[in-house]
Amino acid sequence: MRADATFIGVEVDDAAAADAAVAAKLAEVCPVDIFAAGPQGLRIVTEHLDECVLCQLCINAAPAGSVTVHKLYSGETLPAGAAQPLADP
Secondary structure (H helix, E strand, O other), rough: OOOOOOOOOEEHHHHHHHHHHHHHHHHHHHOOOOEEOOHHHHHHHHHHHOOOOOOOHHHEEEEEEEEEEEEOOOEEEEOOOOOOOOOOO
16 A cells, blocks of 8 residues: 555455456546556556545455555555445435
């Protein structure tokens, strides 16, 4: 996880990061381009981390337990498979 992030940290387990299908799905669903899929698997685009809007699309798209979003400002985490319902507009 990026040590100099201010608001958000993201961790993806090694098996999910190496899976081309998971990498492509994460890159597809993230609205702020935190994830990039390439020939070596998933890459976290660190310069986009603090743009995270906590939409939980990555958490819902990933295998359970493979993605964790850390709210660095509060110490909370959002683990894969434990997505919260989206708030009513």
